[in-house]
Amino acid sequence: MSAHGGKAAARCDDPPSFALRKNMKNEPSHGNISIWIEETKEIIFESLSSADISTDVCIIGGGIAGLSTAYMLGREGQSVVVLDAGNIGSGETGRTTAHLSNALDDRYYELERLHGVQGARLAAESHSVAIDTIETIVQSERIQCGFERLNGYLFVPPGCERDELEEERQAAQRAGIPVEWAARAPMESFDTGACLRFPRQGQFQPMHYLHGLCHAIERNGGRIFGNTHVKDVESGVPVLVKTDAGPVIRARAAVIATNAPISETYGLYTANAPYRTYAIVARVPHGSVARALFWDTPDPYHYVRLHSSNAADWLIVGGEDHKSGQADNYDERFERLESWARERFPRIQSFDCQWSGQVMEPVDGLAFIGAHPVGRHNVYVASGDSGHGMTHGTIAGLLLRDLILGRGNPWAQLYDPQRITLRAFTDLIQENINVGAQLTDWLKGPGVASIDQIVPGEGATIKKNWQKIAVYRDAQGAYHQRSAVCPHLGCIVSWNSTEKSWDCPCHGSRFNPYGKVINGPANRGLDRPEDHQGLLNAAALLLESSASLSVNFLGKLLSLGLRVGGN
Numbered sequence: 001m002s003a004h005g006g007k008a009a010a011r012c013d014d015p016p017s018f019a020l021r022k023n024m025k026n027e028p029s030h031g032n033i034s035i036w037i038e039e040t041k042e043i044i045f046e047s048l049s050s051a052d053i054s055t056d057v058c059i060i061g062g063g064i065a066g067l068s069t070a071y072m073l074g075r076e077g078q079s080v081v082v083l084d085a086g087n088i089g090s091g092e093t094g095r096t097t098a099h100l101s102n103a104l105d106d107r108y109y110e111l112e113r114l115h116g117v118q119g120a121r122l123a124a125e126s127h128s129v130a131i132d133t134i135e136t137i138v139q140s141e142r143i144q145c146g147f148e149r150l151n152g153y154l155f156v157p158p159g160c161e162r163d164e165l166e167e168e169r170q171a172a173q174r175a176g177i178p179v180e181w182a183a184r185a186p187m188e189s190f191d192t193g194a195c196l197r198f199p200r201q202g203q204f205q206p207m208h209y210l211h212g213l214c215h216a217i218e219r220n221g222g223r224i225f226g227n228t229h230v231k232d233v234e235s236g237v238p239v240l241v242k243t244d245a246g247p248v249i250r251a252r253a254a255v256i257a258t259n260a261p262i263s264e265t266y267g268l269y270t271a272n273a274p275y276r277t278y279a280i281v282a283r284v285p286h287g288s289v290a291r292a293l294f295w296d297t298p299d300p301y302h303y304v305r306l307h308s309s310n311a312a313d314w315l316i317v318g319g320e321d322h323k324s325g326q327a328d329n330y331d332e333r334f335e336r337l338e339s340w341a342r343e344r345f346p347r348i349q350s351f352d353c354q355w356s357g358q359v360m361e362p363v364d365g366l367a368f369i370g371a372h373p374v375g376r377h378n379v380y381v382a383s384g385d386s387g388h389g390m391t392h393g394t395i396a397g398l399l400l401r402d403l404i405l406g407r408g409n410p411w412a413q414l415y416d417p418q419r420i421t422l423r424a425f426t427d428l429i430q431e432n433i434n435v436g437a438q439l440t441d442w443l444k445g446p447g448v449a450s451i452d453q454i455v456p457g458e459g460a461t462i463k464k465n466w467q468k469i470a471v472y473r474d475a476q477g478a479y480h481q482r483s484a485v486c487p488h489l490g491c492i493v494s495w496n497s498t499e500k501s502w503d504c505p506c507h508g509s510r511f512n513p514y515g516k517v518i519n520g521p522a523n524r525g526l527d528r529p530e531d532h533q534g535l536l537n538a539a540a541l542l543l544e545s546s547a548s549l550s551v552n553f554l555g556k557l558l559s560l561g562l563r564v565g566g567n
């Protein structure tokens with residue numbers, strides 16, 4: 001690992017050095033910072049800026065999915081190159097709450113309905129093996145990331161029936177999970193009533209884990225480059241991975257592990273919906289909260305864990321999910337999390353940190369891991385983390401290793417990105433009706449009537465002639481203007497004032513305040529306003545986008561029909 005930009009690359013055994021501040025921000029354009037990023041020095045690698053290179057496997061994305069895949073392949077003697085558009089862990093892995101769990105939040109009774117008893121068994125097995133694999137890697141690579149095993153407790157909100165828990169207990173047991181009833185969850189002064197106990201769950205500090213993976217990948221001969229944005233992946237022999245800065249990587253295989261796949265023209269986004277989820281951190285007296293994972297059952301549900309660092313105990317509480325780009329009451333959501341936490345953990349001393357992030361929810365509850373769905377030879381994807389991205393990312397490492405090396409793997413069919421799950425049909429329709437509805441944003445009024453209503457450090461959409469413009473006003477008062485039309489399929493982006501980004505309400509593409517793309521499926525930034533001038537252009541784009549959406553969606557429906565016919 002090499003240093004870049006004058007900052008020393010962090011070592012995983014460096015002591016954490018942080019003092020939490022409420023709503024921590026680095027610079028105005030970056031929004032909130034998670035507790036993990038705050039207490040870990042950034043994991044910085046030099047960018048690939050000059051020469052073309054060749055490798056066995058090129059992995060795009062330095063989150064848990066990409067690094068786990070690189071690690072697994074490196075151990076098999078494959079040469080690997082990892083490219084990330086930012087720093088390692090700067091995507092959702094740096095914003096997770098890092099429960100390592102086989103108590104799947106889509107519920108085993110639902111997975112059984114969607115994938116059958118055998119499918120639910122394989123899902124349970126794969127997530128259990130993922131936790132075991134993380135434990136083994138932590139031990140064998142001596143990664144100091146606070147990995148620990150603990151119980152997980154699932155309980156219903158006050159006054160709710162427990163039928164759902166019994167249904168889940170039976171289904172989880174059929175899937176091979178040793179779950180059992182407990183009289184109550186170990187919360188000192190809040191009686192959850194009878195709940196389910198899932199043994200041998202796990203937790204860790206995700207940035208320290210990534211750090212350890214980077215060291216191990218490099219020890220095995222792998223190369224990692226940061227600040228290297230990939231603009232295109234051309235399938236074939238070899239696969240060509242093209243970067244913005246010019247260098248091309250020639251590889252026997254490429255893995256797109258960018259959370260939401262980039263270069264998405266094959267419609268996976270129709271079955272993979274983006275949701276924003278929120279987390280807060282509270283200081284609690286040492287030893288006052290049991291070391292366990294806690295989840296409740298409403299939709300959206302709450303998730304809770306403890307993290308000890310700097311001689312303090314930090315309670316991390318998450319929840320308040322909503323479809324990305326379709327809500328703007330961020331403060332309210334953080335406040336609701338705080339009051340939920342206070343009621344259950346009255347010994348909270350202070351709230352010290354908050355952030356939000358995005359999870360991709362596949363319509364049938366399981367990630368998409370495997371060969372690229374539409375004829376792109378030697379290209380593989382990992383996406384659809386479903387709030388279980390730590391284990392799904394590790395499963396990606398195990399499964400993609402086997403697929404790339406031509407070995408059989410019992411989970412391949414379950415996670416196949418080409419699968420069509422007939423029983424998830426209603427959810428597929430609902431998610432896509434929701435996406436279609438977002439196209440009406442073209443007809444809605446702007447966020448503000450005039451540009452001077454935007455306060456420094458904030459953004460809003462305005463209307464200029466027939467155009468919608470995304471305007472960011474920086475801390476010094478200067479305006480930065482971009483077209484508000486998402487370059488993926490033409491929905492209108494909205495301002496996320498807590499994370500300081502432009503978020504697309506359709507498939508989760510995100511852009512920084514100046515319009516630079518942060519994550520896909522869009523793979524380029526917001527256009528300059530002059531590139532979208534006039535009603536004609538706007539109408540053409542709208543037409544093109546609607547047509548593209550419909551073609552992809554109809555394609556999905558058609559293949560559903562074919563499968564039904566073929567069954």
Ligand SMILES: Cc1cc2nc3c(=O)[nH]c(=O)nc-3n(C[C@H](O)[C@H](O)[C@H](O)COP(=O)(O)OP(=O)(O)OC[C@H]3O[C@@H](n4cnc5c(N)ncnc54)[C@H](O)[C@@H]3O)c2cc1C
Pocket residue numbers: 060061062063064065066083084085086087088089090091092093094095096097098099100101228229230231257258259262277278279303318356357358359382383385386387388389390391392393518519520523
């Ligand atoms: C608040 C919150 C709580 C969560 N809690 C849990 C939990 O308790 N347990 C759990 O299992 N999961 C949880 N998740 C989900 C989990 O964090 C994610 O699913 C997981 O981190 C995704 O990992 P990834 O490697 O797929 O993606 P990422 O970590 O997002 O990595 C993708 C990388 O790709 C890079 N990239 C993108 N586009 C390009 C490009 N064009 N060129 C080069 N690089 C590119 C990005 O910079 C990024 O670093 C949570 C998520 C959030 C937001």
Ligand code: FES
Pocket residue numbers: 486487488489490491504505506507508509520521522
């Ligand atoms: S992410 Fe698909 S239209 Fe924006």
